[in-house]
Amino acid sequence: MQLSLGAEIDLPERVARHCAVLRLRRGDAVVLFNGEGGEFSAELTRVSRRDARAHVISRQTSERESPLVIALAQCVSSGDRMDATLQKSTELGVSRIVPIASERSVMRLSSDRADRRVAHWRNVVIAACEQCGRNHVPEVAAIIDFDGFLGQAAADGLRLLLAPDADRDLKRLEPPGKVTLLVGPEGGLAPEERQRAERRGFVAVRFGPRVLRTETAPLAAIAAMQALWGDC
Secondary structure: OOOOOOOEEEOOHHHHHHHHHOOOOOOOEEEEOOOEOOEEEEEEEEEOOOOEEEEEEEEEOOOOOOOOEEEEEEEOOOOHHHHHHHHHHHHOOOOEEEEEEOOOOOOOOOHHHHHHHHHHHHHHHHHHHHHHOOOEOOEEOOOEEHHHHHHHOOOOOEEEEEOOOOOOOHHHOOOOOEEEEEEOOOOOOOHHHHHHHHHOOOEEEOOOOOOOOOOOHHHHHHHHHHHHHOOO
């Protein structure tokens, strides 16, 4: 959505429904963003359950991104687990999310269903940005198979994979500026997948003495990395 000062724009239907739920009316102030940085103050000129229009008044250069660039490579988990992981990792500041079809992923999707699922995840991420005040929307990549991911994973920065039996933790690592975090599905990475990842430069790290669920592990690790190297 293109935003420019003085323009009157039609808001997406999802946003119009949200305005209606909040019982906003004509003349109420709203803050708009298009995912490219900065945000715009605007005034509603029309509101209904299906459509809304707003007049753009001013632009602010507010930025809420972390200095630590985190890519989350999350093996696809089932049901609401994946939604929760994407929602909360967006709130915690990840810049990119790569869904991976791994050997032990419970959810198996045809091409059409995979495309619909990725579109759904992108909407989850946009909604999370609206909730937490981010004005850069993290990229959600298309689902990729495990070896395909290893072949295209960023060569720069720190590459980590979570493993409860690893012999090192985050505190022993040198502070990076960029991290790719690989997290397995419900049953964890298969041993051969972990071996292939480590051969490609991924470092296994543990996160406490307990085995965390697939939807808990990345969030705990991202929060810790932000505390050690990023936001805090």
